[in-house]
Amino acid sequence: MTKYWLYLAIAILSEVIATSALKGSEGFSRLLPSITVVIGYLISFYFLSLTLSVIPVGIAYAIWSGVGIILIALVSWWIYDQHLDTASLVGMTLILSGVLVINLFSSTAGH
Numbered sequence: 520m521t522k523y524w525l526y527l528a529i530a531i532l533s534e535v536i537a538t539s540a541l542k543g544s545e546g547f548s549r550l551l552p553s554i555t556v557v558i559g560y561l562i563s564f565y566f567l568s569l570t571l572s573v574i575p576v577g578i579a580y581a582i583w584s585g586v587g588i589i590l591i592a593l594v595s596w597w598i599y600d601q602h603l604d605t606a607s608l609v610g611m612t613l614i615l616s617g618v619l620v621i622n623l624f625s626s627t628a629g630h
Contacts, residue, residue, distance in 0.1 A: 523573040530566035531583055533559045535590045542599060578621055585618040 537559025543552035570579045589611055595601040603611075 523570045526566045526569045527574065527579060527582060530563045530570065531586050531590070533566065534563035534583070534587050535594060537563060538587070538591050539594045539598065542595075578625065581621055582618055585614045589615055 537556045540552040540555035540559060543549065544556055545552075547553045547556075567579065567583055592603060592607070592611055596603065
């Protein structure tokens with residue numbers, strides 16, 4: 520079971536790398552970031568698909584997208600100097616809270 524959570528973590532991290540490179544690809548006009556986007560999403564979807572043999576799709580996708588949103592916001596702030604307003608931060612806190620509730624209290628999370 521633990522390896523499937525590792526697979527989900529790999530899926531999330533590769534999706535964050537791919538999405539971060541998407542901005543740098545400038546509409547797929549720059550080769551290296553564009554290649555990073557394609558490879559990153561392929562890796563992400565592959566590892567996400569592996570998790571679905573054990574973790575329910577709704578739970579896996581909620582965690583994948585929720586954690587991805589938070590990480591992308593941090594990468595955007597750190598690399599691209601993009602700032603978030605209070606409403607954005609509150610919304611992301613609610614998303615993170617939802618992911619925690621799913622993982623800590625849901626019987627469908629596949630623990």
